[in-house]
Amino acid sequence: MTDKEKQSGKSTEGMLDYNENSSAQLQLVRLLSPLVRELVHSMDAPCAEFKIVDYGCGPGVNSIEMVKPAIEACLEKFSDTPIVVCHSDQVGNDWNTLFELVSGSDGYAHIAKGIRTEAAIGSFYDQVTSSETVSIGTCIFASHWLSQGIQLDSAGTVWFADLLSDARRIVDRIAQKDWTQFLLQRALEIRAGGFLVVGTLGSVPDTSEKNGIAASGRGIYRAIYVVAQTMAEDGLISSESLESFLFSLWFMTEAEARHTLVKNPELKTAFEIYRISVEPSPTKASDIFEDHIQEPGTYAEKYVGYIRAFGDSTLRTHLFGSNSVNSEHLDQLMTEFYNRLAHLYESETNKYACEVWHLVVVLRRK
Numbered sequence: 001m002t003d004k005e006k007q008s009g010k011s012t013e014g015m016l017d018y019n020e021n022s023s024a025q026l027q028l029v030r031l032l033s034p035l036v037r038e039l040v041h042s043m044d045a046p047c048a049e050f051k052i053v054d055y056g057c058g059p060g061v062n063s064i065e066m067v068k069p070a071i072e073a074c075l076e077k078f079s080d081t082p083i084v085v086c087h088s089d090q091v092g093n094d095w096n097t098l099f100e101l102v103s104g105s106d107g108y109a110h111i112a113k114g115i116r117t118e119a120a121i122g123s124f125y126d127q128v129t130s131s132e133t134v135s136i137g138t139c140i141f142a143s144h145w146l147s148q149g150i151q152l153d154s155a156g157t158v159w160f161a162d163l164l165s166d167a168r169r170i171v172d173r174i175a176q177k178d179w180t181q182f183l184l185q186r187a188l189e190i191r192a193g194g195f196l197v198v199g200t201l202g203s204v205p206d207t208s209e210k211n212g213i214a215a216s217g218r219g220i221y222r223a224i225y226v227v228a229q230t231m232a233e234d235g236l237i238s239s240e241s242l243e244s245f246l247f248s249l250w251f252m253t254e255a256e257a258r259h260t261l262v263k264n265p266e267l268k269t270a271f272e273i274y275r276i277s278v279e280p281s282p283t284k285a286s287d288i289f290e291d292h293i294q295e296p297g298t299y300a301e302k303y304v305g306y307i308r309a310f311g312d313s314t315l316r317t318h319l320f321g322s323n324s325v326n327s328e329h330l331d332q333l334m335t336e337f338y339n340r341l342a343h344l345y346e347s348e349t350n351k352y353a354c355e356v357w358h359l360v361v362v363l364r365r366k
Helices: 023-042 061-077 095-102 165-189 218-233 239-243 254-263 265-270 296-323 327-352
Strands: 050-055 083-089 116-121 134-140 190-201 203-205 213-215 271-280 357-365
Touching: 023 061, 023 134, 023 190, 023 357, 050 061, 061 083, 061 095, 061 134, 083 095, 095 116, 134 165, 165 190, 165 254, 165 265, 165 357, 203 357, 218 239, 218 296, 218 327, 239 296, 254 265, 254 271, 254 357, 265 271, 296 327
Parallel strands: 050 083, 050 134, 083 116, 134 190
Antiparallel strands: 190 357, 203 213, 271 357
């Protein structure tokens, strides 16, 4: 890689107010809950304990709701089997909040006595738990984040779907390598007969788009660019920093998700494909906050909160941080950015709506 493609820190650390602004994620969790129950009921009893791992757990709410149906189904099918729940994420995750929620009124600790809770701290692009011990692994709204921060010539956009030529090919290679690595690590960890359930944002073919795909959330990433561009035009940040800034993520099409599983010999041997699909969200597919469209102020507030939840750490670290002289100046830049973003959504409303297509990958370990 050239200097312009240098790697930096992880993009998912330090997510802000995530539990309060993750309704889209929680919707997918609830959609997948019946499937998780079905999968657990189809399994043979484990030799020692029933281990559930949620990869990329985040601060807690969605992770807890994702493992609950697996716990409940295990109690129904294997009533005497010890249950272990492992939450996996990076060191910068809000672990205190997570474990407070586990033991809280809406947590799972009270469902049955003796449920053991663990944390696996590290990247899910590495092995995070013992080999052949996981009965069911889940990964919700996390696998689209790449293993590394990326800086490269990306003038005109802040995300993968609008990249062109060499820039797009560079990020495409990283995304495919990461997806392969993620699956190879899970192949080591999941026991024979166990399942991996991945639910995240996806892309669909669309000939009207410059790269022939429509990717989930295209409106919000274009809104981020529009606002950042106005700040560059006003001299608040440099144009050079914006032209090299990119969110390090990739939302796969069904074909991209399937390709690695079919072409990689190790993965083809390890996994049986139970399901791979990309489908529009069954509700609010064209605008996740459409219920508030008649209230522009609330509509803008919802979008700003959602973008802050997943994007604040990336924006601070990889865009605005390089344009600030100290922490106070950085906070001022972030405040200005969010104020302008709110104004954009208040005035333009659904021009920059977040559309959602769900990518669901379900694999059975042979």
